[in-house]
Amino acid sequence: MELTIFGAGRTVTGSSFLLEHDGFSVLIDLGLPQGSDEKKMGEDLPFSPAAVNAVVLTHAHIDHSGRLPLLAKEGYTGPIYATGATMSLASIMLEDSAHIQESEAEWKTRKRERHGEKPVEPLYTTDDARKALMLFEPVEYGERVTLSPSIWFEMIDAGHLLGSASVRFHLAVDGGEKMIVFSGDIGNIDQPMIRNPQYFTAADFVVMESTYGDRLHAEPKQNENETLMQRAKELAAITERTFKRGGNLIIPSFAVGRTQEILYLFRIMMDRHLIPFDVPVFVDSPMSVKATRVFSSCLRDDYFDDEARKMIKRGVNPILFPSLVTITDVEDSKALNSRKESAVIISSSGMCDAGRIRHHLKHNLWRAESTVLFVGYQAEGTLGRSLVDGTDHVTLFGEQIQVNAEIAVLEGTSGHADQKGLEKWINEFKMKPEAVFVVHGEENVSQYFASVLKNSFGHHAYAPMLFEHFDLLNDTIPIQCDTLLKEKVSSDLSDSVHTLAVMEDRLEDVIKRMKHSAATMNLTNEKKAKKLSDAIKRLASDVEFLVSKWDGDAK
Structure with missing residues (x-):
C-alpha cells in the first residue's frame, strides 16, 4: 500500500497522486502545473503510463485534469473515472486547453523559425484530448466501483464545483481493510447553487487540500438562505445604482463555475423582485456559454443546494431567465459596446488578463456611470488586482485608460474552504486517521496548516514534498516539523x-x-x-x- 506525491506537494497546481496496492496502480488526478509550479514540476509525466491501471478524477479544473490528454498521447488506454458532471465539464475544458497548447506551440514555432531553430511541438493536441475523453467512465455519488479484487472506491460531493468529489479507497489488507481518502478541492460552505461539502467520517489515511489553510473568509450568516440573500441583495444594490447612473455593470468572471453562480444570483434577484425581470444580462464568453449549457443539462438533486432544488422542482432552470443573452460570435461581442441602454455584461477572464473582458473594460472603465464588479480572487500582478487596489489608469491595447468607473467587490464568492472549513472537514472523522497528508497549498501554507492540525487537533499531519514516496503500512510517516x-x-x-x-x-x-x-x-x-x-x-x-x-x- 504505497503513495507517491506526483503533484501538489507544497504547491497549489498540478495535483497528482499515485496509489499502489497488490500490483494495481490508480492515479488520482493529473493536473497541469501552472505559473511557478510549472518550473518545479515540469509538464512531462514523471511516471510511465504503462504503470497506471486506472485514473480517478476529482473534478474538471485544469489544475486537476490538464495532463490527462498527455497521458492518452503517451499510450494510456485504461479507464478514467469521474462523475457525469465532471465528464461534461472536462469535455469542454480539455479541448480548450488543447487548443491553447496548439496555439502557443504555433506562436513559439514562428518565433523560433525566424532564428533558424526547430519547431515546438504542443504538449498535446485536440486529438489527444478527444482520446482522453473517450476513456471516461461515469460514477454516481455513493456508488461502489471495484478496481481490482483488493481495491474499490466511492465518491461524495466535495462542494467545490459541479460534480466535484472527495474519494475514499478501500483496500483489502491481511484479512481486513484500510481506507484512504483524497479530499479533492473542498468547497466553501454556503456557495451559491451547489451543495455544501459532504463528509467522510472514517479513514486510516487522508490526503487533503490546504489552499486557504492560513486564512478566513468573511463570516457566513446563520444559515445558507441568509447568506444567499445577503449576496443577492448586495448584487441587486450594485445593479440598481449602476443602471440609475445609466452605466453598464461589467463582471469579469471565471468561465466555469463562477459565471453560473452569478447567473443563479440574478435569477434569485428576479424571483424575489429585487431587480426587474427585464434587466438585460449578457454572457460574452464561448467557454462560459458552453459551461452554462453543461450546468443546465445537469439539473439533478444531488448536484444542487436546497434553494436551487426548489426551483428545479417548480420547473425553473436556476441559471436561465428570459432577459439572458449568450454570445459566442465576435461581432456580437463588439456590438455590446455600441449599446445605448444599460446592461450587465459577464465575461472572462476572471482576472482581466486575457479574453473579451479587456475590450469591455476599455469601453467602460473611463465611464463614471459604469461599474466593474469583481467576483473572485485577483492574483498579484494581474489587471484585476490593480483595479481592486485602486489604480487611477490602466493600459489596454496600447492605450491609456482613465479609471473613472466604480470598482466593487462581491465578498464571499470563493470556491475553496477557508481554514475553519478545512478544520471542520478533517474533524468530521470520528477516529483520527493514522496520518494526514496536507497538499495543494503554497509551501508555507501547507506546512502551517499541517502544524495547526497537529498542535490544535492532535492529528499526525505532514505536508509532503513533490515526488515523496510512502509505504503506508511499513514506513514511519514523518510528522510536521514545528522548528522549521x-x-x-x-x-x-x-x-x-x-x-x-x-x-x-x-x-x-x-x-x-x-x-x-x-x-x-x-x-x-x-x-x-x-x-x-x-x-x-x-x-x-x-x-x-x-x-x-x-x-x-x-x-
Whole structure:
C-alpha cells in the first residue's frame, strides 16, 4: 500500500497522486502545473503510463485534469473515472486547453523559425484530448466501483464545483481493510447553487487540500438562505445604482463555475423582485456559454443546494431567465459596446488578463456611470488586482485608460474552504486517521496548516514534498516539523513587522493631516470621495483583523 506525491506537494497546481496496492496502480488526478509550479514540476509525466491501471478524477479544473490528454498521447488506454458532471465539464475544458497548447506551440514555432531553430511541438493536441475523453467512465455519488479484487472506491460531493468529489479507497489488507481518502478541492460552505461539502467520517489515511489553510473568509450568516440573500441583495444594490447612473455593470468572471453562480444570483434577484425581470444580462464568453449549457443539462438533486432544488422542482432552470443573452460570435461581442441602454455584461477572464473582458473594460472603465464588479480572487500582478487596489489608469491595447468607473467587490464568492472549513472537514472523522497528508497549498501554507492540525487537533499531519514516496503500512510517516516551520514563519513575520514599523510614521502623519483638513476638503468628485472613503474603511477593517488575529495567536 504505497503513495507517491506526483503533484501538489507544497504547491497549489498540478495535483497528482499515485496509489499502489497488490500490483494495481490508480492515479488520482493529473493536473497541469501552472505559473511557478510549472518550473518545479515540469509538464512531462514523471511516471510511465504503462504503470497506471486506472485514473480517478476529482473534478474538471485544469489544475486537476490538464495532463490527462498527455497521458492518452503517451499510450494510456485504461479507464478514467469521474462523475457525469465532471465528464461534461472536462469535455469542454480539455479541448480548450488543447487548443491553447496548439496555439502557443504555433506562436513559439514562428518565433523560433525566424532564428533558424526547430519547431515546438504542443504538449498535446485536440486529438489527444478527444482520446482522453473517450476513456471516461461515469460514477454516481455513493456508488461502489471495484478496481481490482483488493481495491474499490466511492465518491461524495466535495462542494467545490459541479460534480466535484472527495474519494475514499478501500483496500483489502491481511484479512481486513484500510481506507484512504483524497479530499479533492473542498468547497466553501454556503456557495451559491451547489451543495455544501459532504463528509467522510472514517479513514486510516487522508490526503487533503490546504489552499486557504492560513486564512478566513468573511463570516457566513446563520444559515445558507441568509447568506444567499445577503449576496443577492448586495448584487441587486450594485445593479440598481449602476443602471440609475445609466452605466453598464461589467463582471469579469471565471468561465466555469463562477459565471453560473452569478447567473443563479440574478435569477434569485428576479424571483424575489429585487431587480426587474427585464434587466438585460449578457454572457460574452464561448467557454462560459458552453459551461452554462453543461450546468443546465445537469439539473439533478444531488448536484444542487436546497434553494436551487426548489426551483428545479417548480420547473425553473436556476441559471436561465428570459432577459439572458449568450454570445459566442465576435461581432456580437463588439456590438455590446455600441449599446445605448444599460446592461450587465459577464465575461472572462476572471482576472482581466486575457479574453473579451479587456475590450469591455476599455469601453467602460473611463465611464463614471459604469461599474466593474469583481467576483473572485485577483492574483498579484494581474489587471484585476490593480483595479481592486485602486489604480487611477490602466493600459489596454496600447492605450491609456482613465479609471473613472466604480470598482466593487462581491465578498464571499470563493470556491475553496477557508481554514475553519478545512478544520471542520478533517474533524468530521470520528477516529483520527493514522496520518494526514496536507497538499495543494503554497509551501508555507501547507506546512502551517499541517502544524495547526497537529498542535490544535492532535492529528499526525505532514505536508509532503513533490515526488515523496510512502509505504503506508511499513514506513514511519514523518510528522510536521514545528522548528522549521516556526523559523520560516518567524522570518516572514519579522519582515512584515518591520514593514509595519516603517509605515508607522507615515500613517501617523497622514492621520494628523486628515483630521486637520477633513472638514475643509473640497471633494467635488463623488467617485473620488467614495474611493477614498472605501479605502479608509478597508484599512480600518484590516487593522481590526490584525489586532484580533495578533491577540488570538499571542494567547
